[in-house]
Amino acid sequence: MEHIIIIGGGGTGAALAHDLTLRGFTVSLFERGEFLSGTTGRHHGLLHSGARYAAHDPVAARECIQENTILRKIAPQALEANDGLFVAINESDLAFRREFLDSCRDCNIPTEELSAEQACSFEPALSPNLKLAIRIPDATMDAWRLPMHFFASARANGAKFHNFSEITGFHKAHGAVTGIRVFDHTNHREYDVKGDVFVNAAGAWAGQICSKAGIKLPLQPGPGVMVAVNGRLTDMVINRLNRAGEADIIIPQRGLTVLGTTVWLAADPDKVKAPPEHVSKIRDLCAEMVPAAKAAPIHSIWSAPRPLIVQQDAQDPTRISRTFDCFDHKERDNLDGLISMIGGKATTLRAMAEQAADLICKKTGREIACRTQTEKLLHYRIFYKAN
Numbered sequence: 001m002e003h004i005i006i007i008g009g010g011g012t013g014a015a016l017a018h019d020l021t022l023r024g025f026t027v028s029l030f031e032r033g034e035f036l037s038g039t040t041g042r043h044h045g046l047l048h049s050g051a052r053y054a055a056h057d058p059v060a061a062r063e064c065i066q067e068n069t070i071l072r073k074i075a076p077q078a079l080e081a082n083d084g085l086f087v088a089i090n091e092s093d094l095a096f097r098r099e100f101l102d103s104c105r106d107c108n109i110p111t112e113e114l115s116a117e118q119a120c121s122f123e124p125a126l127s128p129n130l131k132l133a134i135r136i137p138d139a140t141m142d143a144w145r146l147p148m149h150f151f152a153s154a155r156a157n158g159a160k161f162h163n164f165s166e167i168t169g170f171h172k173a174h175g176a177v178t179g180i181r182v183f184d185h186t187n188h189r190e191y192d193v194k195g196d197v198f199v200n201a202a203g204a205w206a207g208q209i210c211s212k213a214g215i216k217l218p219l220q221p222g223p224g225v226m227v228a229v230n231g232r233l234t235d236m237v238i239n240r241l242n243r244a245g246e247a248d249i250i251i252p253q254r255g256l257t258v259l260g261t262t263v264w265l266a267a268d269p270d271k272v273k274a275p276p277e278h279v280s281k282i283r284d285l286c287a288e289m290v291p292a293a294k295a296a297p298i299h300s301i302w303s304a305p306r307p308l309i310v311q312q313d314a315q316d317p318t319r320i321s322r323t324f325d326c327f328d329h330k331e332r333d334n335l336d337g338l339i340s341m342i343g344g345k346a347t348t349l350r351a352m353a354e355q356a357a358d359l360i361c362k363k364t365g366r367e368i369a370c371r372t373q374t375e376k377l378l379h380y381r382i383f384y385k386a387n
């Protein structure tokens with residue numbers, strides 16, 4: 001079978017390796033750092049229900065609820081099925097209620113309205129100003145363990161993984177990519193690898209990978225800051241019942257609570273800071289939902305870049321769609337052998353992989369159905385045991 005080279009060892013690359021090995025392809029994956037050291041290992045850990053996007057980004061919302069349902073079946077041990085609440089604290093939140101409920105219904109996202117009293121009975125840390133809450137099927141995921149299930153399953157099926165192995169260039173012949181140049185950071189040596197199809201799964205770095213091949217990608221790194229505070233302030237995921245904005249989410253992660261997030265556009269995904277004013281904004285706005293968020297001791301502050309697809313008409317970065325796409329550079333740039341998968345969420349990693357693997361089947365003239373919707377994933381521990 002054809003040798004498929006995946007560039008980038010984040011959640012998307014891991015899910016693609018799993019999908020392709022199930023379809024019988026030979027797979028090699030190269031990651032410049034430790035696996036998941038890009039954005040995947042640094043996100044909030046929210047398994048989106050899609051409710052956050054239902055009103056303004058229904059495509060992404062439908063993708064999220066579909067994948068939320070699938071991941072609960074194929075990797076239940078990586079998730080905490082704790083559900084989420086959208087909470088109304090003021091009149092402006094209440095005014096959004098009808099549109100929110102209607103959009104969730106249109107995107108097949110189940111909702112249940114709760115009175116303030118009902119919601120506070122199981123989440124007592126909620127604000128005394130709470131007016132009502134809407135329950136939706138959000139969940140907490142383990143940002144590392146979920147994709148490690150995909151790595152474990154792919155390796156068991158024959159995929160070869162190379163960490164600390166950076167792609168520094170491409171070899172081309174007759175209008176097609178034929179190989180990659182790899183720098184091995186462990187042994188400080190360079191070598192070449194040949195392949196049949198090359199997949200750029202480098203997330204917010206995907207634009208840099210394309211420029212090494214002499215082409216442009218419509219990708220915009222969109223960083224955000226997250227703040228973890230000590231203590232599990234709530235058991236459910238808490239979202240503000242408003243249009244997608246900033247600092248509107250609280251996620252319990254084991255004994256910590258992650259508060260998030262902000263969004264801005266950056267040129268270089270390796271130069272992303274966590275500005276102090278973002279931290280105070282996140283604390284202040286999250287405290288409107290859960291007052292204890294304001295004073296809880298800070299455990300850590302970090303940031304990561306989103307791999308956003310460029311949208312010329314979107315002035316406000318909170319409004320850039322969180323959907324995903326897969327580009328065949330033969331069609332876009334007349335360069336065969338290279339495809340890029342960009343955008344999406346950690347929640348939609350499996351669906352992104354399915355779309356890319358379908359394209360690889362088309363390019364290689366094979367008709368092999370995707371099996372990842374129902375195939376249970378191996379436990380992440382098996383990845384380390386196989387080492």
Ligand SMILES: Cc1cc2nc3c(=O)[nH]c(=O)nc-3n(C[C@H](O)[C@H](O)[C@H](O)COP(=O)(O)OP(=O)(O)OC[C@H]3O[C@@H](n4cnc5c(N)ncnc54)[C@H](O)[C@@H]3O)c2cc1C
Pocket residue numbers: 007008009010011012013030031032033035036037038039040041042043044045046047048165166167168201202203204205209222223224225226260261262303304305306307343344345346347348
């Ligand atoms: C602030 C923030 C919060 C988020 N919260 C959530 C959330 O709660 N839930 C959710 O579903 N999604 C969330 N997301 C989105 C989600 O994290 C990303 O969409 C997803 O992790 C992207 O995965 P990826 O595999 O495409 O990219 P990455 O995980 O970034 O993987 C790409 C990899 O490519 C590697 N790479 C780069 N250059 C090279 C090279 N030259 N050679 C080899 N490898 C290279 C990088 O090191 C990296 O590991 C959040 C994103 C941000 C920024």
